[in-house]
Amino acid sequence: MDPSDDEVAEWRRVVNYAKRHGMEPEGRRIEKVPYGGLGLEFFLAEGPHPNARSQRPTASGSVPVPARLAHLHPVVAVLKDDDQQLLMPSSLRRRSLLLLQGLAAEAVRRGHEVRAVHSKFHRREGGVDIVVDGFAYTVTVRQEFPESSIPERSARLVVEIAHGLTRRSGRWRDRKNRSLEQALGVVLAEIEERAVEDEKHRANDERKRREREIRWRAAVEEAREHSRSASSSPRCCARRPDDGVRLP
Template identity: 30%
Template structure:
């Protein structure tokens, strides 16, 4: 259902309730479902923070006043607002004017409509015409200085085109690409290509395509090294390894094959002494098609990225060398970004682990002090209780014998031994904790390092 289609009776009733001041906060489920449908059409705003409240939008107020959605297509292809309707009746051919939209016309309409043009659900030819205009506006340099174009609805739905101030967010990834041309003959032979000429088994092509494959590789390697990179042949691998910094990419060129049936020649039949009445069976064998393929070794860390270029009816592999080099450089940049991110993550983990170790040492020392203080308080209280007992025992035994007197003297001596006030040092000595001493304070961290396991 399109957002400008007429509302049903329930939706219209809900819209009128909100227009009358009801925010629907205590409404039932069917009413809220209708409100959600109105929100999807842009007629209501629904706030679910701290409850459930519906408010009327400008489009909703327009519908209440005029009886239809403000985005409903009109009879003209360009409405006075920023919405443009190019929908033609089913079964009729689009008018030629709808299919001819120049880049300048696009820019003019954007400037007339505050930088936004919306083409309501256009037919495929009209949508393609607008997209051609977008491309032409970029290529012809018609955009105002400091602006860029964005559009949504490339294939389906409404096509919304916006003229946005500022640099395109992906502009930093757009580097000018110099076309790499493959000559008809190899001039200066690259050292690796010279080795391949002596060992052609490293490239899986037929003899008819060998010279062309070597010309492509020679051009690719020359341009790759011109950009400050290197390459090498590895004894245990087919093809060539392209090297950029710490990154290595296996690259291989081959020829597409096809299976054909081949009947023996008359000479071969005669040699085999095959009679005319005997049925001859063809043999199947692979032959080269002349279509060359350049592939990068598959690695899961580059999943989703292009890794294969080949001859096609509309282009040749030679014309794709610029894209191959761009992909190699993009992978190298991605590897470098990942390497830096990994180093930063390792440094962050190291810092967090060191901070956790420092906190663990502090907590360990605090627990040692708390334990010593608790023991001192217990000793002090115990010594005071022993002395009080000795005083009471001595008072009760006025004619105490020698045994009682000796017991009281020993008890007072013991009280002096456990009384911390009789000491000269109160703060306990704290030695360097062992790893097992810190484990209770480290949580998920190991005392042996950020990447160590218990």
């Protein structure tokens, strides 16, 4: 059952109070993402917020964004022709496609793969999967305030990396001091950092699997050795008291 508007508003007040009064754990921050219909999911993310001053992209990490929808990556081209995705004003749709094309082109230049998104998402969104070292990360673009009647708010976009099982933040918004075009370098850097973490997790899981296999094989060999020892031990045969005795 979806929470009521009053319940959602109360949770927002609690979280905002905690942030204002410095009640977040050191080195972490409270993040929230939509959950279900009207619900919200809260979790603790590591590190500073991506919109914080320390997380702003530098010129060296910038990603070129094309000015025209030409020579598109095949995945972006399919998305462009799909009129059931990225349902938003035409100017915002064009800008969203340019952002995705910039990400796709830079990802390919860095040796990564770009695939179509197979999971379903909202029709107002559009996205691509960027694959780094075998790990796929879905990046979507959507209008931040589609219902707003204020031109400045309704023109804002959001770029988001599906958080999956990670607690890392993965959402960037248009802001007065920085546009999404300037944040694409940070977006790709976040994907690459996640791939490094996921590779560590995969290597750790593989090490644990090998250790379990070694222990299992050792247990099997020990059981076999015990069985061989038991079968080769001399057996003592007791004679019944009346064996060989002839009654008169």
